[in-house]
Amino acid sequence: MTRLSAAAVLLAVVLSGTAAAVPPPPPNPSDAEISASRAEADAKAARVGELTGRLTQAEARLQELLDHVSYKRELANKARVDFETAVAEAEAARREAASARTQADAASRAVEESRKALDEFVAASYAQRSTVGSISAYFGAKSPEDLLARAQMLEAVSSSSLNALEQVTRDQGAAANLDSAARAALKRAEEKQTAADEAKRVADAAQQEAVAAHQAQASATAELESTKDSVERELVAARGEVTGLEAQRRQYDQWLDGKKREEEENARRAEAAAAAAAAAPPAPAAPARPAAAAAPAGSRVQIVINRALAQRGVIYAWGGGNHYGPTYGVRDGGVADSYGDYRKIGFDCSGLMMYAFAGAGVFLPHYSGYQYNAGRKVPLSQMAPGDMIFWGPGGGTHVALYLGGGMMVEAPHSGAVVRISPVRYGGIMPYVTRVL
The missing domain is CATH 3.90.1720.10 (endopeptidase domain like (from Nostoc punctiforme))
Incomplete structure (x- = not known):
């Protein structure tokens, strides 16, 4: 085997020993993906801030309407009390008017009875061909004492009847005045009751309007709060996505650093192997072997x-x-x-x-x-x-x-x-x- 072939074999051994040291590359999100994810998270955060401000205003408005409802409820209570008082006063005025009417009717009957008695007296005097105070009433007197007694009697009867009639007439006038005053008081009480009833109706309607406005605001506030909660969840998800992408980037950078270290180590070993092979004496050529079988x-x-x-x-x-x-x-x-x-x-x-x-x-x-x-x-x-x-x-x-x-x-x-x-x-x- 030549030095070159020995070096090649040694290099192959070195590289094969480290080939599996670094795993396949993990996902590597682009800068654009990370930036877009951050922008989405920022937009969600801004949306949450906006909704928080709107929710604060809505809650303040809700409290105002709640105070308004309380005020209207108290006005309705006042109108209800005033109405009940007016009803009681009208009922008292009706009783008073009925009593005055009874007194007036009694006075009228007394006047009629007095007039009837006077008429009977006059009729009797006429039937006797005598009138009160007329001279014929004095005829038949047997003595001066009898004449004086007749004069005194006629004067007493006439004066008593006339006084009784005058008193009854005065009582009838007083009863009529009392009846008129009672009817006027009754009219005022009924008018007051009518006004109180109308005020109660208006107050009740105002209370219902205030309650309806409060309920509508409460519904709008709840919907706004639900929207805010939903956007907050989206914000959590968006931030989680940013965190995930950044974690992927860190993992990729770590993988890349490992790969660079592996390549540097391979290069160092290759250089060392090449130097060792160059320094070694040439070895005799070995007989060729068939190619190794696949794993x-x-x-x-x-x-x-x-x-x-x-x-x-x-x-x-x-x-x-x-x-x-x-x-x-x-x-x-x-x-x-x-x-x-x-x-x-x-x-x-x-x-x-x-x-x-x-x-x-x-x-x-x-x-x-x-x-x-x-x-x-x-x-x-x-x-x-x-x-x-x-x-x-x-x-x-x-x-x-x-x-x-x-x-x-x-x-x-x-x-x-x-x-x-x-x-x-x-x-x-x-x-x-x-x-x-």
Whole structure:
């Protein structure tokens, strides 16, 4: 072997020993993607600030309307009290008017009775051809004493009747005045009751309007608060996306640094190997050997298994994972979103298979149904380490990698992590897929 060939062999050995030191490159988001993500987060933050200000104003307005409702309620209470007082006063005025009417009616009856008695007296005097104070009443007197007695009697009867009639007439006038005053008081009380009733109606209507305005403002405030909460959640998601992209960038930079160190180490070793080969004495040429056979399938299977096992503990993320490693999950509008998979960097079941088999040069699609048809079908009873196990019609529900001994490695579901599990036979497909 010549020095040059020896150096080449030594260099190949050096490089082959370090080729697997650095894993495949992780995702490397562009500056534009990171900037756009930051801009979206900033916009969400500004929107939250705006909504916070509007919500503060709405809450202040809500308090004003609540105070207004309280004021209107008190006015309604006042109107209700005034109305009840007016009703009571009107009722008292009605009783007073009824009493005055009774007194007036009694006075009228007394006047009528006095007039009737006087009329009877006059009629009797006329029937006797005598009138009060007339001279005929004095005829028949038998002595001066009798004449004087008759004069005194007639004067007394006439004066008493006339005085009684005058008193009754005065009482009737007083009763009539009392009745008139009572009716006037009743009219004023009824007018006051009517006004109080109208004031109560207006106050009640104003109270209802105030309550309706407060309810409308409360509804608007609640809607605004709901919008703010929604935007705050979007802000959290946007900031999470920024954090995720920045983390991906840091991971990529770390990978790049490692790759540079590896290349520098390879170059150093290559230079050392070349120098050592140049200094060594020439060796006799060895007989030519046939080219080495390709690595057996078993070693490729072990690479696949090792790559899958190396991801144990990585979080499940629906839609996550590719040929190079874990990635952000994607939204599904349902269960995965409720677990926040789109904010997590991890694998789903088919994404884990993509990454594991990429190490052996097999690049699978990101769908378990397609992966089911990516190789040779082998009966489940004959499955071997490195075979893919499937569940559901056409293998479209779930996929895992068989390890042997009844165990498998899988990315099971949202909220879980990549793990080793016993093979589950419920809903399992009757065939496994053998790619290697």
